[in-house]
Amino acid sequence: MHRAFPKDFLWGGATAGSQYEGGYGLGGKGSSTSDIEYFQPSEVRKTLKEKRVPTREDVLKSMDDTLNYYPKRFGSDFYHRVDEDIELMAELGFKAYRMSLSWPRIFPKGDEENPNKEGLRFYEHIFKKLREKHIQPVVTLSHFEFPIHLALEYDGWINRKTIGFFERYVKTVFERYKDYVKYWITFNEINILNYSGFLSAGITSDSVHDSKAGYYQAAHHQFIGSALAVKWCHEIIPDAKIGAMLSRRYTYPKTSKPEDVYENYRSSQLTQFYSDVQVRGEYPRYMNRHFDELGISIKVEEGDLDLIKNNTVDFLSISYYSTGVVSAVPEDDFVAGNLAPSERNSFLEQTEWGWQIDDIGLRTCLNDLYDRYRVPIFIVENGLGAVDIVEEDGSINDEYRIHYLKRHIQQVQEAILDGVEVMGYTIWGWIDLVSLTTSQMEKRYGLVYVDADDYGQGTYDRSRKKSFDWYKGVIESNGKVL
Numbered sequence: 001m002h003r004a005f006p007k008d009f010l011w012g013g014a015t016a017g018s019q020y021e022g023g024y025g026l027g028g029k030g031s032s033t034s035d036i037e038y039f040q041p042s043e044v045r046k047t048l049k050e051k052r053v054p055t056r057e058d059v060l061k062s063m064d065d066t067l068n069y070y071p072k073r074f075g076s077d078f079y080h081r082v083d084e085d086i087e088l089m090a091e092l093g094f095k096a097y098r099m100s101l102s103w104p105r106i107f108p109k110g111d112e113e114n115p116n117k118e119g120l121r122f123y124e125h126i127f128k129k130l131r132e133k134h135i136q137p138v139v140t141l142s143h144f145e146f147p148i149h150l151a152l153e154y155d156g157w158i159n160r161k162t163i164g165f166f167e168r169y170v171k172t173v174f175e176r177y178k179d180y181v182k183y184w185i186t187f188n189e190i191n192i193l194n195y196s197g198f199l200s201a202g203i204t205s206d207s208v209h210d211s212k213a214g215y216y217q218a219a220h221h222q223f224i225g226s227a228l229a230v231k232w233c234h235e236i237i238p239d240a241k242i243g244a245m246l247s248r249r250y251t252y253p254k255t256s257k258p259e260d261v262y263e264n265y266r267s268s269q270l271t272q273f274y275s276d277v278q279v280r281g282e283y284p285r286y287m288n289r290h291f292d293e294l295g296i297s298i299k300v301e302e303g304d305l306d307l308i309k310n311n312t313v314d315f316l317s318i319s320y321y322s323t324g325v326v327s328a329v330p331e332d333d334f335v336a337g338n339l340a341p342s343e344r345n346s347f348l349e350q351t352e353w354g355w356q357i358d359d360i361g362l363r364t365c366l367n368d369l370y371d372r373y374r375v376p377i378f379i380v381e382n383g384l385g386a387v388d389i390v391e392e393d394g395s396i397n398d399e400y401r402i403h404y405l406k407r408h409i410q411q412v413q414e415a416i417l418d419g420v421e422v423m424g425y426t427i428w429g430w431i432d433l434v435s436l437t438t439s440q441m442e443k444r445y446g447l448v449y450v451d452a453d454d455y456g457q458g459t460y461d462r463s464r465k466k467s468f469d470w471y472k473g474v475i476e477s478n479g480k481v482l
């Protein structure tokens with residue numbers, strides 16, 4: 001069997017502005033929903049609890065707070081190290097770099113008529129540098145960084161007006177970057193809106209009476225935002241591709257008991273509801289019953305469904321870290337995962353943060369998604385968060401990370417052989433950055449080490465880990481040498 005990856009396979013790395021960029025308040029940047037998360041040492045391991053949703057008052061307090069440390073305001077200081085970091089990407093041989101734009105860097109409050117020129121120049125510089133190095137940017141329009149002003153004044157994505165603000169922002173960036181960016185992604189992990197409602201949609205706990213109804217209404221508005229982004233992207237940059245993005249924690253039924261199997265199926269439908277709308281262009285019929293059971297109805301205006309139908313995405317991108325288990329009557333034996341806890345699978349090992357490691361699950365998941373949608377799949381996040389030890393000579397021997405990545409890449413190759421169209425693979429946090437769920441720096445994913453601790457102490461200097469050379473070899477050999 002011919003085991004090569006496709007010759008135009010997009011190997012690379014991924015980051016998100018709110019966890020990597022820093023530059024808080026610089027260059028005219030407005031505050032984002034990520035800027036108000038402070039580091040809480042008690043929450044650093046095994047994120048079992050669902051995140052507490054802040055009230056308006058919490059948000060206002062955080063903005064004036066001088067006692068706590070807010071890691072996402074500083075990230076890994078990419079803002080001041082663009083050229084140096086892009087040199088490292090080039091040394092690794094990246095074909096693609098997945099990044100996100102900060103909406104409030106471009107529209108500081110979100111509802112202005114005109115963009116912040118300095119913000120636009122900042123990203124243009126990045127795109128120029130990437131072009132010099134022949135690296136394709138893959139740009140997410142919204143990755144947990146929503147303008148605070150829109151959260152406080154408009155209740156975020158619950159308000160239909162937000163669609164118009166988003167449309168203005170996306171048209172602005174498509175026009176400005178049309179010569180540089182040919183791969184776009186709409187909303188990061190749109191399907192976890194009920195866990196990340198504040199971060200991704202600006203919904204404070206006091207802006208909704210019925211949170212489920214509010215989240216689904218916000219999702220409807222994001223679907224329209226996504227359809228408009230697809231429409232304008234295709235019109236302004238005809239040679240570009242734009243995709244949806246799911247957090248795809250694939251799940252297994254706990255037993256072969258039909259009740260467990262059904263519950264798992266149902267839970268999977270509720271995750272794929274989002275990509276069903278964005279890829280297939282319509283609300284799936286199974287959601288009617290779900291909305292009825294919840295006693296909610298979504299406000300849909302004339303023209304919404306046609307817009308969604310006529311503007312489906314070109315590809316589906318996913319984050320994949322672990323798998324979960326679902327049963328009809330859950331036992332009280334939960335493990336952690338990105339944002340949502342899951343039941344334990346005794347066949348799987350866990351990371352130091354309790355995320356279950358399942359490389360074969362990635363192959364199953366890729367096959368499953370491709371069977372359902374028949375559009376190319378892009379793995380835009382996968383990686384291992386671990387504590388790294390810096391040896392006396394400065395080296396970092398992260399064999400465990402190499403082992404994790406290798407196992408997963410092997411399964412990507414199996415899926416390609418199964419016939420799945422996989423566009424590319426970008427390692428999450430190719431350079432250390434602030435953790436989404438715990439706001440830690442010590443939960444490291446990188447091939448490159450950043451000298452900073454959980455309180456932002458350190459030089460922020462970069463150094464290569466053992467996995468750096470390994471991944472460079474993988475890209476050089478187009479996946480032949482793993």
Ligand code: BGP
Nearest residue numbers: 016319338385434435436437438
């Ligand atoms: C995904 C997010 C990323 C990211 C990753 C790892 O859900 O899209 O932003 O950070 O999870 O999560 P964590 O940083 O909490 O380990």
